[in-house]
Amino acid sequence: MAVESKQISNTELERLIIESGLSNAALARHINLTGRSTYGLELRYDSSSVNRWLRGAVPAPPIPEIIAGVLTTRLHRQVPAGSLFADGDFLTVPSSPSQTVETATALWRRTVQRRDFLAYSFSTAASAQAGWWWVFSPPGTITGGARRSRIGQADLERLAADRETFAELDRRFGGGHARSWLADYLDQQVAPMLHGRYDDATGRALFAAAADLTHILGYMVFDSADHGLGQRYTIQALGLAHHAGNLALGAYIMSNLANQHVYLGDGATAAQLARAGATAAHGRAPAALIAQLHTTEARGHALAREPHACRAALHMAERALERARPEVNPAWLGAASPAHRHGAIMHSLHDLGDHTAANSYAEQALDLPADSSRARALHLILHARVLLGLGRVEESCATATRAHGMSAQLRSRRLGERFTEYTKALTPYAKVAAVIDWLALIRPTRTPLSRSPG
Known part of the structure; x- marks a missing residue:
């Protein structure tokens, strides 16, 4: 399994184990004995458990305290429990x-x-x-x-x-x-x-x-x-x-992991993750979820400059949308409306440079549920980019201004970065009156849009 091949990430724990002279199996035995004698716990850790901790897994209390106590006794100096898992990276999934x-x-x-x-x-x-x-x-x-x-x-x-x-x-x-x-x-x-x-x-x-x-x-x-x-x-x-046995929920989470790669510009990985999710969930997940996976895949292909693969994924997404029945969607898929999927299609076509086709999805992409304020603002600023690609500068700025009007109640760095990207795209039109007005509007509010919570 992939998790078994992950290299050691918790180098501090590895260093202390080596210094103690204990094998992983011996450390596990000491932990089990201390857990029983001091905490009344029936623990069954073994060398594989220690290997997982070395690869980034972090045990729940009081196990770090027990490990620290064992190492303190062995090394004849205080080992703080808080230092043992400082560099566990949480990037692996234990088996x-x-x-x-x-x-x-x-x-x-x-x-x-x-x-x-x-x-x-x-x-x-x-x-x-x-x-x-x-x-x-x-x-x-x-x-x-x-x-x-x-x-x-x-x-x-x-x-x-x-x-x-x-x-x-x-x-x-x-x-x-x-x-x-x-x-x-x-x-x-x-x-x-x-x-x-x-x-x-x-x-x-x-x-x-x-x-x-x-x-x-x-x-x-x-x-x-x-x-x-x-x-x-x-x-x-x-x-x-995964351990819940909920394949559809896992596929949904995979789609949003892929979406993060889309946002970071890693189209190839995004397409692979989304395709894996769609393949695994095919026939066992709601059509709305399959549509989401295919639109995410399409966005990845568009970023990777693979237009044929992108359009093939968009075709599969639209076929899934035709089959979608919102009434059978689980609660966690409630926000995955057709409008969200049409927004992703519009974004894919925009990334391909097909602004005319992208613009044809704008109305559907904005037919969002009433509480989808962030999605509405994101779709509007995307539409503004599409209109700019069509040379409709004044209309583009007006659409961006609508998005900006919604931003006061939103704490979304992602939206703030989209405004920044849009503003940079306006550089060739700096002398157009509508652009000058937009720059005057956006300048005082850039910082609040981008701030991170404390």
Whole structure:
């Protein structure tokens, strides 16, 4: 499996283990013994567990404290628990559900404790590896934790209701508005539930809910242009969805991982990830999701300057849109409206330089749900770029001004960057009156649009 071949990333833990003279298996035995004698825990770690930690997985408390205690005794000096997993990178998906829980909850906890919103780099290789793992690895068997709290249907219903709240906040106000709230919610509310007691069916539903919420947070962080952290949330969400056995949700998360590569200009990887998601989910996912995967693939091909592949993917997307039935879509796919897909088609055609064809999708792309404020602003500024490509400068500036009028309530760096790109594209028309007016409008508000939340 791909996760087994990942090179060591936690070099600090590796250094301390070597210095202690313990083998990985011996360290695991000491951890199990200390867990039983000091904490009353029946632990079953082995050398493979230590290998996963060395490759970036982070165990849940109190395991870091136990490891630190073992190493402190062995080395005859204090080893702080907080230093052991400082360079775990959260870019791998552990093969078992329990390790996936440990790694995902550790990422939530670290985000809350350190507010590391800008601390991570983006890795193309990690996305490809996570996608390969999702397609080819079998889901694990979910078992509840040892805590007393019993998780039931009422808990799942509460998660579903809270999920709708966070998703709506993201759509209406941008990713920067509620990302800190959702990070706190995952750490304080969802993590204890994952460590609670539940049967297999409840566990799979709980894993799916946790995957969905983690994915929403990843999208919020992506919208805030913190791409490395957003990638890590998305990869951990993929692991949770995989072990939940929810293939369609995993494909949806894959589409948005691909979308992040689109935004960063890596069209080839984006197309591969989206195609993998569509292939795996074919016949087992709603048509609206298949359309999303194909439009994302098309955008990747357009960026990679592969017009034939792009148009083939667009054709498959439009066929899927014809079959789409919104009433059968799961809640997590609610925002994937036909207008969102038509916006992606318009963007693909714009990237190909076919502005006439792109413009023909503008009306459909703007037929968005009422609460999709960010998407509406993004589609408007895209349409402004399309109109500029057609030489309709005054109309383009008027359309961009409409988008700008919606930006006051949005905290979206992505939107701010789109305004910047549009403004640069206006350079050849600097003496046109409408352009002069636009520059006067945008200049005082550029900073608020681009700010990152504290």
